[in-house]
Amino acid sequence: MEAEKIYREILRKRNLRSTRHRTAILAELEKSRFPVSAEDLFINLKEKNISISMSTVYRVLDTLVENGLVIQSNLPGANKAVYEVNKKEHHHHLICIKCRNMFSVEGCPLSEYEKSLENRFGFSVKGHTLKIFGYCNECNKV
Numbered sequence: 001m002e003a004e005k006i007y008r009e010i011l012r013k014r015n016l017r018s019t020r021h022r023t024a025i026l027a028e029l030e031k032s033r034f035p036v037s038a039e040d041l042f043i044n045l046k047e048k049n050i051s052i053s054m055s056t057v058y059r060v061l062d063t064l065v066e067n068g069l070v071i072q073s074n075l076p077g078a079n080k081a082v083y084e085v086n087k088k089e090h091h092h093h094l095i096c097i098k099c100r101n102m103f104s105v106e107g108c109p110l111s112e113y114e115k116s117l118e119n120r121f122g123f124s125v126k127g128h129t130l131k132i133f134g135y136c137n138e139c140n141k142v
Contacts, residue, residue, distance in 0.1 A: 096136035
């Protein structure tokens with residue numbers, strides 16, 4: 001499978017061993033529309049008959065986060081983290097208050113504001129995060 005070959009190469013470049021669990025988790029994260037919890041990853045992998053334990057999922061995710069391949073975000077009020085592939089693109093998130101799904105938003109409307117803050121305060125901005133809370137389309141219907 002072509003995707004697995006790509007994941008093996010990405011892992012090799014980071015001096016990480018390419019294991020079936022690492023490639024399977026990267027594949028699951030890549031195909032997901034929005035960030036996924038470790039529990040959801042575990043269930044998805046089990047449904048595909050991949051033999052893996054919950055502790056292995058967490059251990060692999062920790063390794064992938066530490067090596068910059070995956071981004072971990074914490075959902076406020078939900079006391080759990082969600083994960084997504086680090087595509088090295090600056091983006092923000094919309095978070096549904098009801099179902100806790102998190103959606104990535106491409107592009108950034110804050111670059112001009114950053115410049116304004118730098119000029120106003122003499123502050124050298126090196127990055128930011130933006131999370132917007134509300135209701136997703138599905139939860140809005142209820």
